[in-house]
Amino acid sequence: MNTFYVTTPIYYVNDVPHIGHAYTTIAADILARHHRQLGEDVFFLTGTDEHGNPAARAAQKRGLTPKEHADEMVVKFQDLVKLVNASNDFFIRTTDPEHCAAVQRFIQKLYDKGDIYIKSYSGLYCSSCEAFYSEKDLMDGKCPDHGTEPELVEEENYFFRLSGYQQTLLDFYDGNPDFVKPSTRFNEARSFIEQGLEDISISRATLEWGIPIPWDPKQVVYVWVDALLNYITALEYARNESLFLKFWPATYHLMAKDILKFHAVIWPALLMASGNELPRHLFIHGYLLMGGQKMSKTRGNVLDPFEVMNKYGVDAFRFYCFREVAFGQDGVISLEGFESRYNSELANELGNLVSRTVAMVKKYCEGVVPGPTAKSKEFSSISLRLQENTMAALENVELTVCLEKIWEFVRALNKYVEDTAPWKLARDSASRDALNDVLYNLVEGLRICAILLHPFMPETTLEILRRLGQPGSPGNLAIENAKWGGALSGATVESADPLFPKLI
Numbered sequence: 001m002n003t004f005y006v007t008t009p010i011y012y013v014n015d016v017p018h019i020g021h022a023y024t025t026i027a028a029d030i031l032a033r034h035h036r037q038l039g040e041d042v043f044f045l046t047g048t049d050e051h052g053n054p055a056a057r058a059a060q061k062r063g064l065t066p067k068e069h070a071d072e073m074v075v076k077f078q079d080l081v082k083l084v085n086a087s088n089d090f091f092i093r094t095t096d097p098e099h100c101a102a103v104q105r106f107i108q109k110l111y112d113k114g115d116i117y118i119k120s121y122s123g124l125y126c127s128s129c130e131a132f133y134s135e136k137d138l139m140d141g142k143c144p145d146h147g148t149e150p151e152l153v154e155e156e157n158y159f160f161r162l163s164g165y166q167q168t169l170l171d172f173y174d175g176n177p178d179f180v181k182p183s184t185r186f187n188e189a190r191s192f193i194e195q196g197l198e199d200i201s202i203s204r205a206t207l208e209w210g211i212p213i214p215w216d217p218k219q220v221v222y223v224w225v226d227a228l229l230n231y232i233t234a235l236e237y238a239r240n241e242s243l244f245l246k247f248w249p250a251t252y253h254l255m256a257k258d259i260l261k262f263h264a265v266i267w268p269a270l271l272m273a274s275g276n277e278l279p280r281h282l283f284i285h286g287y288l289l290m291g292g293q294k295m296s297k298t299r300g301n302v303l304d305p306f307e308v309m310n311k312y313g314v315d316a317f318r319f320y321c322f323r324e325v326a327f328g329q330d331g332v333i334s335l336e337g338f339e340s341r342y343n344s345e346l347a348n349e350l351g352n353l354v355s356r357t358v359a360m361v362k363k364y365c366e367g368v369v370p371g372p373t374a375k376s377k378e379f380s381s382i383s384l385r386l387q388e389n390t391m392a393a394l395e396n397v398e399l400t401v402c403l404e405k406i407w408e409f410v411r412a413l414n415k416y417v418e419d420t421a422p423w424k425l426a427r428d429s430a431s432r433d434a435l436n437d438v439l440y441n442l443v444e445g446l447r448i449c450a451i452l453l454h455p456f457m458p459e460t461t462l463e464i465l466r467r468l469g470q471p472g473s474p475g476n477l478a479i480e481n482a483k484w485g486g487a488l489s490g491a492t493v494e495s496a497d498p499l500f501p502k503l504i
């Protein structure tokens, strides 16, 4: 059986979760659900990054220990994961004792191998990024991400021989042109490596909140090394048995471009140093922007994902994020934009099509899905193409392209209702067969839409199938069933409130 392993970044607990966190989690969930529909063995990992300076500072401000703070904050992230209906197989916390022990084993191995050495170091450090900057990376002497002045930090640190991996990394990039997607991000990562890599400090002497260096417990492991390792440590303890052989290498690490360098340079080098395979792909999506700016708590332009989803529904939000912004690019989201798409596409085009279809089957066929007189050749070939196109799009993580293809079909079905006008056919008993065919085709078209849309809108699509009297077990949701002619004739439809009540 094919396996599929997808991860999100593990999120910092120094602040509350926001829509950006929901976005990556939903994207990973869409891929996980799709690969389950393909019959693959899937592992979907998300979690929280709980060590490091910002988390320690946030705890201190609240008069809590870092662990107390993390224990409170993690609940908000776990709530978000539940709220977005993510089907993750595990939630890792970097304070899990199993993770900490595995990180220590990992770096001990690199130390024993000679890839880690001690050196006195001074550099400009942004404690919000948890990263050192050289003068040339700063903008007007300030951190390009946080706009704050970095501090001069002088410490004796342990260093990882990153520079020794430059050529091996370049060779790997050249042999794996789809390692980082989209290709613009691949080029960015490769050119960064080409410019030259310096060894990196992988320990901190001044910070207590972290995993102790096993051979020198006065120092703690640099938070990024601790965090990146989550992708392999989780496989060791998520279940009673090790899942490493089964799921590593990961198929996709998803993230935004803010953390590309860590994943495209440091992570592969650490894996090479430890003799592990590299992940198959990194997929770098864009930023959701509000009012043209990246959402960030410090800028105060955060749309509260809990509020939006509780008010308008989780599936509507899941749909909107990937419909509105081409996945992979930056894009602006807004409440107005959300409401407008909700009304035009979810309420009018999809919800209304389901209501009309159910109402017509009730009215003209006593609520029982009719059998077609003949299988529609036209719809058979349209739906076959649709199935192939949506699968190809998701294979390439083109979530927005996939939705667009499905929506073209939703629109085609709406047009089909108008063109065939079943209410007119119903007036003439000679058109009985034609009427049955139209109604069957509508039920069948919606069944196929429901299967293909399932990864995007898991609850709504099950509800569509239920209303159409069509089975919705995981087996029925398999992609191979998104073929024309599979709808159950003789099933009883059920009317209910609109799937997406119109917003006024």
Ligand code: ME8
Residues within 6 Å of the ligand: 008, 009, 010, 011, 012, 019, 020, 021, 023, 024, 049, 227, 228, 229, 230, 254, 255, 256, 257, 258, 259, 286, 287, 288, 289, 294, 295
């Ligand atoms: O970087 N639009 O955690 P983090 C889209 N702990 N996605 C966004 C976003 C936005 N405006 N804002 C955040 C960390 N994200 C580290 C990761 S992994 C080993 C350690 C998403 O809480 C996006 O996936 O700052 C981004 O990469 C991630 O949240 C950063 O989350």
